[in-house]
Amino acid sequence: MTHQLKDGGQVLNVGMLARVEGEGGMHIEIKDRQVVDVKLNIFEPPRFYEGFLRGRKYTEPPDITARICGICPVAYQSASTEAMETICGITTTPEIQLMRRLLYCGEWIESHALHIFMLHAPDFLGYESVLEMAKDHPDVVNMALRLKKAGNDLMELVGGRAIHPVNVKVGGFYRMPTVSELEALRPALEQGVEDSFAAVQLVAGFDFPEMEQDYTYVSLRHPDWYPLERGTEVVASDGVRFPVAEIPQRIEEFHVQHSHALHARFDGGTYFVGPLARYSNNFDQLSPRCQEAALKAGLGETCRNPFKSIIVRTVELAYAFEEAVRIIDQWRDGHAPSVPTAPRAGEGVGASEAPRGTIWHRYRIDADGVIQDAQIVPPTSQNQASIEADLRLAAQQWVDLDDHMLTHRCEEAIRNYDPCISCATHFLDLRVKRTTSAEQP
C-alpha cells in the first residue's frame, strides 16, 4: 500500500482487492469530504466465451461454460442445460431435476462455506486470512473445512469432480449415483446441518456496521421450493414478476469505459441479485428451522444491510445441507440418468441461482444444433452498479476515517457481494483520491 500526493489530492493505492474470486480494484474520489466519484474497475482480460461458443454444438455448453468459473461451475452447467432443453423441447424427469438440485446443494455448500469462513469472516474477526484465524479459532476453522469438504464430496459424487463436474449433460446425467453411494455421505451432511445452524448463531454475533440501502431485489422464484437450480419466474421486490423466458427483454446489458465486465439494468434501473435478494424474495420458502434461525439471528423477513449478507449466506448454507439430506432420504435406485435429446432450431433462456446470485444464459441454435448466438450474464456483472452504490454510501459514511481504515471498510463493502470477478472478468486497482476545492484548478 502506498500513500502519495498527486495533483494536490490524496491517492491511496492498494494493489489488489483480496479474498474475492478473481482480481480487481476500485477508484474513489473525495472532494471537500464529499464522495464525488466511485468506480469498480474490472479490467480482467476478456476470455470471449460468447464469441467462441458460436459454431459449437448445443451439447457442449455444460462442459465449456463450466470453465468460466472454478467456484460456481454448476451454475453455468444448470443454466446452459436448461436453456438448451427449453429450445429443443426436451422434458427431463422429476428424478433428473432432483439430482440437479442435489448437485447444486453441493455447490452452494462448497461456495458459501468458502466465502463465509475463508473470505468474509476474517474481516469481522480482524484477520488477514483464514490461516491466521486458525491460530486463535481452530474450532471454527476446522468446522469450516469440514463443511466445505462435505460440499465438495457431494459435488465429486454427483458431478464426478468438485471443480468443472463431468457428469452433467443436456438431458440429464451420464450416470446416477446409487443409494448406497449417497448414504455414505449422510453422516457428514447431517453433521453439516447441525454445524451450519451453530454457525448461524456464531456469525450473528459479529459486529455489523449500520448501513442500509433501498435495493430492488431480483431473484428466481419457484412455487414449491427455495430457488436454487431453477425457478419458474423472476420476481422483484417492487412486485414485478415475469417468466424466465422474458429476462432478455427486461434486463439490458451495457458497457462502460472503466470495466471489462458488462453492467446491467433491470427495467431501466439498478438492481441487486444474490443471497440478500433470494432471501428477501423467498423467505416463505425456507424451512421452518431456517426461518426460526434467521429471525433469532436478528434478521427480518427481508434484510437491507449488505454487511449482514454473511448471516443470510449461513442460513442458506444450513438450508442446502437440509435439502441435501431431504433429497437423499427420498432417493431410490433405478432411475434413468438422462432422456434422449435432439436439436431443434430456436432461441431460449435458462436461469439458475448461483451462490452469488441469478445467472442466465440465452442461446440461439440452428436445426443441426449449432450455436448461432450466445449470451451469458453472471451475477457479479449484474451487481456492479449496486456494488458501486454501496461503495459510494460506505465511503461517504466513513469519510472521516483515515485512508487505511476507509480502504478496509470499502473492501468489506465489496466483499459483501462475494464478487466473482473471474465470472464477470477481472483485475481491480484500488485508489482513494481526496481533494479540496482550494486545490482544484
Added chain:
Amino acid sequence: MTTTAEHGLAGQPGAAEQHAHPHAHDHDAGTPVVSARPKLAVWKFASCDGCQLSLLNCEDELLSIAEAVHIAYFPEATRAVVEGPYELSLVEGSITTPDDVRRIHEIRAQSGVLVTIGACATAGGIQALRNWADVDEYRSVVYAHPEYLRTLDTSTPIASHVDVDYELRGCPVDKKQLIEVLAAFLGGRKPRIPTYSVCVECKLKGNVCVPVATGRPCLGPVTQAGCGALCPSYGRGCYGCFGPQDSANTASLTKQLVELGMADDDVIRVYRTFNAGAPAFAAASDEVAERVAARSEAAAAAAARADGVVQERGPE
C-alpha cells in the same frame, strides 16, 4: 546461487524441460529441506480461478501446507502481502494482454521455482480458441464498445514467455497431484506425475472401454493421465482436459474417431477444447481442418469449372 536453489523440482515433463529455469539446474535432487519455511506466491492470469481453488479445496491438508510453506502472496486467500523474492511461485492462467506479458517477466524475476498449474497456464486454456479466430470479431460479438478493451490476438501458455520449471496439467489440476508437486518442491525431488495415457488409469480402475463397448468417442488414448479416468468411470468418453500425453498418436485416434462415425467438424471440435493450444491437439485439429478445406476448395474449383463451361457455352 540464491536460497531458492536449495528447493526445487528436478526434471520437467514436456515443454517445460526445454524451458527449465537456470535455478532449477543449480541443485541436486534430494537436497535436504532448509529450516526456514519457503515463501509461496500464487499468481493468476486469464483463467477461472479453479486451479488455485484446488489448493483451498485441500481441506484435510490446508493447515499442514500453511505450516510447511509461508503463504506470502495469495490474494484469493489473504490480504497479507509479503514482498518477494519467492522460493516457489504457482502460476494459473494464460497470457492474453500486453500487461500480462510484462507481469509474467516480473514474476519470473522474483521467483526461484516457477510452476504453472492447469490447462490455461500450460496450453493457453479454452481462451486459446481465439488463436484460430478473428479477435476483432469476438470483441464486437461480446462487447458494445470493443475499443475499451486491451487484449492480445492470442492466448498463450506461460512457457511461451518465460522459463518454467514444472508444468502441472489439468482443467482443473488434480489436487492430489498439486500436493505431490508441493511435496516434491519441499523435498527437492522430481514430482511423481504419470505421463502415460488415461487408458492406463481406466484399466487400473477396471472400467469397461467406452469406445469399444459403446462406440462413443474417447480422447483417453492420447490424453495424459491424472484425473483417475473420471469421465469413463461416469460412462462418457474422455474429453482431454489433461491435454496430450507424451508422444500422443493423434493420427491413429483421428482415424478411429472417423471410423466411429464422427463428422470432420466434430473431430476438429473434440481436439479444440480446454487444451486446444497444446501442440499435439492443435496439430491434430489443423490436420483435419486442412483436409476439410482442401476438399471444399476442390469442390469449389469443380463447381467453377462446371460454371465456366456453362458460361462459355452461354453465348452460343
